Amino acid sequence: MAKRSxxxxxxxxxxxxxxxxxxxxxxxxxxxxFALIAPLLIILYLGAIExxxxxxxxxxxxxxxxxLGDLTARLSTVTDSDMAEMFAAAKVLMEPYDASxxxxxxxSIVDNGDGIPKVAWSDAYNMSAxxxxxxxxxxxxxxPDSGSIIMAEVSYEYVSNFGYVVSTSKNIxxxxxxxxxxxxxxxxxxxxxxxxxxxxxxx
Numbered sequence: 178m179a180k181r182s183x184x185x186x187x188x189x190x191x192x193x194x195x196x197x198x199x200x201x202x203x204x205x206x207x208x209x210x211f212a213l214i215a216p217l218l219i220i221l222y223l224g225a226i227e228x229x230x231x232x233x234x235x236x237x238x239x240x241x242x243x244x245l246g247d248l249t250a251r252l253s254t255v256t257d258s259d260m261a262e263m264f265a266a267a268k269v270l271m272e273p274y275d276a277s278x279x280x281x282x283x284x285s286i287v288d289n290g291d292g293i294p295k296v297a298w299s300d301a302y303n304m305s306a307x308x309x310x311x312x313x314x315x316x317x318x319x320x321p322d323s324g325s326i327i328m329a330e331v332s333y334e335y336v337s338n339f340g341y342v343v344s345t346s347k348n349i350x351x352x353x354x355x356x357x358x359x360x361x362x363x364x365x366x367x368x369x370x371x372x373x374x375x376x377x378x379x380x
Contacts, residue, residue, distance in 0.1 A: 227337055234274060234335045235349050241270040241279075242351045246329030249283050250355040254364045260300055271333075280304040280332040280350075285363055286313055290323035297325065298365035304332070319354045325362040329353045 245263055251260060263283065266274040282301040286294045294315050299307035307313070320326060332350035357363050 208319060218326070231335060231347065231349075234333060235351075237271050237274060238279075238331050238333050238349050239351045241267050241276075241281075242329045242331035243353045244270055244282060245281065245331065246327050246355040249329065249363065250327045251358050252363055253357075253360045254366055255298075256366045257368055264302060267331075274289070274333065278303070278334065280328045280330075282306060282328075283326055284328045284330075285365065286328055287325040287362055288320050293320075294320045297362065300365075300366040316354075321356065325355065325357060327354070327355050327363065 183194075228282045245267060248263060248266060249255060249259075261281070264276070264281070267279070267281060270276075271279060280301075280303040282299065282304055284299040284307055285297040287297045288294045294313050296307040296309055296311045296313065298309060301307075330350065330352045332348060334346050336349055
């Protein structure tokens, strides 16, 4: 009886030994399951943050390009100081993102009635302005016959803070076309050949 009693006491310990005993051990199952799914949950969480930030940047770029085009279309004449004010407005619209790293361009495109839209003037920041007289291809229905439009472009390089969903960077850009509100063609008046104006003057 004493021998059997000793074996019975050892038996619970012996059953844990070997692979066969693993099916009896249920301790730490939750911890193991969490360890398996935790990396996936973390990636999904950070990915959701990145997507939301990317959408916010896209909204800012769209808002800025639309506002730049609208502000320009309200004028009858665009001066260097007007362009400086455009950039000041862009900085506010792009907050909390740094507008100084964005690429912006405002272009007046004219069709003299021959169906060929050409650049009348163009000012740009952090990118090349169009050369006067350059022929541009416009979307159907945008360009009026014998008239002009204002094209505003904004491009911003979004750099990921995490690097899981957006591994390095992504260029977000938008473009808006608006017709002048007060005149058929907005004139560009340049009074300086320097670079004091944030957009140029580079017409």
